[in-house]
Amino acid sequence: MSNKLHIVSRHGDVLAFVGQNLRAARQNAGLSQAALAEASGLSRRMIVALEQGDTNISLSRLDRLAEALGVGFADLVRDPAAQTLRLDAVAWRGRHEDSVAVLQASVPARHEAQLWAWTLAPGERYDAEPDPEGWHEMIVVVEGRLRLELAGGPRELAAGDYLVYPSSQPYAYANASEATTRFIRNVVA
Numbered sequence: 001m002s003n004k005l006h007i008v009s010r011h012g013d014v015l016a017f018v019g020q021n022l023r024a025a026r027q028n029a030g031l032s033q034a035a036l037a038e039a040s041g042l043s044r045r046m047i048v049a050l051e052q053g054d055t056n057i058s059l060s061r062l063d064r065l066a067e068a069l070g071v072g073f074a075d076l077v078r079d080p081a082a083q084t085l086r087l088d089a090v091a092w093r094g095r096h097e098d099s100v101a102v103l104q105a106s107v108p109a110r111h112e113a114q115l116w117a118w119t120l121a122p123g124e125r126y127d128a129e130p131d132p133e134g135w136h137e138m139i140v141v142v143e144g145r146l147r148l149e150l151a152g153g154p155r156e157l158a159a160g161d162y163l164v165y166p167s168s169q170p171y172a173y174a175n176a177s178e179a180t181t182r183f184i185r186n187v188v189a
Contacts, residue, residue: 014077014089018062019053021076025069026051040068059091060129067132074106074114096121098180110134111189119182120146120175131167135189138164144181147174157183 026036026047033051037044042061049055050065057065059073066073077089092101098121105115120126139148140162148155148163149172155163165171167187175181 014091015050015053015056017079017089018057018076019051020080021078022047022065022069023051024080025071025075029069031069036065036068040064058129060131063131072106072112074103074112077103078106092126094121094124094126096124099124101126101185109188112187113189114185114187116185116187117182118173118185119180120144120173121180122175122178125172125174127172128167128170130169130171131187132189133168135167135187136164137167137171138162138186138188140184142182142184144175144179145177146181146183147176148172149174 026033029036031039033044033047036042037047040047040061041064046055046057046061047065050057062076063073066076074087077091078087079089087103087105089103090100091103093099098119100119102117103114104117106112118126139146139157141157141159143159145159146157148157148165150165151169151171157163173183
């Protein structure tokens with residue numbers, strides 16, 4: 001399933017939130033769908049479908065939309081009616097029902113900081129597209145073993161281990177073990 005946003009959060013349908021928030025941010029920026037498509041490098045057809053809640057989108061493409069609109073990633077996925085910094089939005093689910101990524105919170109940083117709780121079932125992996133220059137990830141393994149595949153080579157992390165790395169490179173998370181892996185992911189932009 002790759003890194004597509006397509007799951008229902010505890011508080012509602014994330015794609016519906018993306019549609020509402022995308023339309024509002026685009027209109028606030030005074031952009032047409034065609035102008036946003038050009039600014040983000042995505043097709044107008046995809047933007048139309050997103051605003052209608054009719055298509056999936058990769059997390060990195062959603063980042064590109066947020067950047068083109070001058071808003072944070074969390075601004076596009078959060079429940080527009082929420083009154084808290086907690087998001088608790090399921091933004092990725094793997095092939096196995098135990099593999100899930102939950103964006104728990106987001107606060108302002110230079111651009112944005114995000115707190116994620118990830119779970120990977122045995123044999124599951126997540127392949128990421130590079131983030132913009134200057135972005136970093138901080139990973140802390142809570143349970144099991146995580147294999148991080150980075151441009152400089154793979155890194156194996158056990159429970160209690162952590163790693164900070166620039167995410168402006170291709171990278172992947174993999175669980176090659178027989179047990180479930182849980183880790184915390186912080187994204188700083």
